[in-house]
Amino acid sequence: MKQELLTADILIIGTGIAGATAAIEISKQDPTIKIIILTRAETPNESNTNYAQGGIIAKGGPDLVEDILKSADGIGLPEAAQILADEGPALVDKILLEIANVPFDKEKDGNLSYALEGGHKEPRVAKVSDFTGRSIQEHLTESLKKLSNVTIFDHLTAVDLITTGHQTNNWLNKYGTDTCVGVYAFDQADGIISRILAKTTILASGGNGQIFAFTTNPKGARGDGIAMAYRAGAKLLNMEYEQFHPTALKITGAPPFLISEAVRGEGARLTNSQGIPFMQKYYPELDKPDLTTRDKVSRAIFTEMLETGASNVYLDLKSYISKEEILKHFPMIHESCLKYGIDITTNLIPVSPAAHYMCGGILTDLVGKSSIKNLYAVGEISCTGLHGGNRLASTSLLEGLVFGSRAAKSITNTFCHSRPDRESIKINSSDVPSWNYFKKFPADSALMSADANTVKNIMWNMVGLVRKTPLLERAISDLSQMENTINKFYREATLSDELLGLRNMVLVSLIVAKAAYANPKSIGCHYRES
DSSP states (O other): OSSSSSEEEEEEOOOOOHHHHHHHHHHHTTTOOOOEEEEEESSOOOOOGGGOSEEEEESHHHHHHHHHHHHTOOOHHHHHHHHHHHHHHIIIIIIIHHHSSSOOOTTTSSSSSOOOOTTTOOEEESSSSOHHHHHEEEEEEEHTTTTTTTTOOSSSSEEEEETTSSSSGGGGGGGOBBBEEEEEEEEETTOOOEEEEEEEEEEEEOOOOGGSSSSSSSSSOOOHHHHHHHHHTEEETTTTEEEEEEEEOTTTTSOBBBOTTTHTTOOEEETTTTBOOOOOHTTTOOOGGGOOOOOHHHHHHHHHHHTOOOOOOOEEEEETSOOHHHHHHHHHHHHHHHHHTTOOOTTTEEHHHHHEEOOOOEOOOOOOOOBBBBBEEEEGGGGGGTTTTTTTTTTTHHHHHHHHHHHHHHHHIIIIISSHHHEEEEEEEGGOOOOOOOOOOOOOOOHHHHHHHHHHHHHHHSSSSSSSSHHHHHHHHHHHHHHHHHHHHHBOOOOOOHHHHHHHHHHHHHHHHHHHHOOOOOBTBOOOOO
């Protein structure tokens, strides 16, 4: 980036459904508001949203609230669940159908076609075949590009939040309420670190799946936003609740590609290598044990793998779904598996659990406000209480849509809608120090990759599906030592996106491990064996 200083009314970090919705809604309410959106990726379409296969809930009602709270295992916030059920379907219509023109699957009568997924009493999930997230992301990005007041910067990695209590040339600012006024952003092309100052900052940077050795998340899901918020002093909550998706493709040399639970919604079964279903063994009281909540399915698979000594179990579509229906409803899964020699119309799919979703995050109220003034958090990075101890399938995209919209309304109602009010909020750029470059030697990519893999293996083996006190203690000890080493490395080496990610990964891993250790009670996807 050629400019060392940029200013905006609103700064949004992240281009997924939460950040994009916030930008669209703010722009719609006041097109004079200047919005800057950052993504560390090479394109705005590269986000967690892009990888969401299953779909988005598009039908509300009391039963949805009940299903969300049941999945949350007793610690979900009823008000958040009610908001999602009440406001979500209308926003699917208004933003995704009317503004973004997302081509959802429809019945012959023209109404949305609804799929059944795990933990749901009824079909209520709208889909675009099995690439819903990709379609939503692409259409939202196109909608953003049409907005004259929105500027999107890619290949920019947020380094740290700028707050009046931490980064200031004016000591007197420290006596007031700590307020977020933007970020330092690293340009991956030229290494320049810019000050991007804004009256309100929205963190919408997604989750942290990449801190685990096996994950369905894209490479950018390193917990960057969580780490920045933590260093700035924002309150976090429920960080021990890491959801593992039960069915990711498990083939040597293949990434853990997500096999949507929509396939089980259509009738597929989890089996052993002989094609014999096993879920009834673990949940004999359930009519459809393959469609229970993700935490229960994942632990059943984990137990089955331990008992049999197998490295995976299998999904059987061929015995329960016709070839025609498989090809119609799951073309991307079919195509992706074919790359590795598996025809899902005739073969079993080898699968195992993988880290999938961060149920906790930056603690916010029900419009996305964090504990730091003028800092909002929306989507997976936030913790509104909606998911509690475990997320219900296909609530993630709807959460981003609903709370991205609510944050936008809060921001415009508070100080952006009225021009005089907006102008009264001023940021003195001279109070914000420019970045202090401290490079001494180039960072070694091979070393950083090895450190990242060590972090991932610690988290997978010691802070994974089943947690034990001795392993958690070992993880905290090992990660603490690594954090000290990596922070020293960070202070001395030339910055890169990889180094920034490594610094964030080890911090977020330590936060998760400590939260898991501090909570001795098994709730939802946090399962303590001892």
